[in-house]
Amino acid sequence: AQSVTQPDIHITVSEGASLELRCNYSYGATPYLFWYVQSPGQGLQLLLKYFSGDTLVQGIKGFEAEFKRSQSSFNLRKPSVHWSDAAEYFCAVGAGGSYIPTFGRGTSLIVHP
């Protein structure tokens, strides 16, 4: 079965600084990969996804993520963080034909002014 790890429980950055949130997965082949964002009091919203093709994917709100097969990673990046990016971020993996994704435990992003 697949698994996904988000090693950072909390990340603190200053507004305007760059951001990278880490996500590592365990699966024998290339899985489907997702990043979701959960703003306070809200449901989860899809930021971006990777199914195949170009390993650098662009998402909404200025986010991007890069799939690196050799490192089994799908890290989320943003060049300049805004205060409104403060939220919980979840990485998810889909694989194995179950059609049900596995979610990481989430990374809480704190943005300092």
Add this chain to the structure above:
Amino acid sequence: EAQVTQNPRYLITVTGKKLTVTCSQNMNHEYMSWYRQDPGLGLRQIYYSMNVEVTDKGDVPEGYKVSRKEKRNFPLILESPSPNQTSLYFCASSYKGPSSYEQYFGPGTRLTVT
């Protein structure tokens, strides 16, 4: 507007009093799921359904029931709630097949059991 709706959004109840959280989607999705979110544990799947009258257990099904009598609705039932079921609950839906991994989430229901 394509959406997943949940009701109620907030619920405070007492131990043992049966409750139902409703979930409805208007995207004609085949798959629907229930998750609970707890601090430090992320999202854990409770139950899922791949079609009408087809449901299966997720990772944490104990204490919960579901039914899927219509394609659009997937209610979550707590027959005898206990304090350890205090949590934030999300309903989600998705298309059939490989794209089913992409979940569309409802706004969440915050449940407190005293």
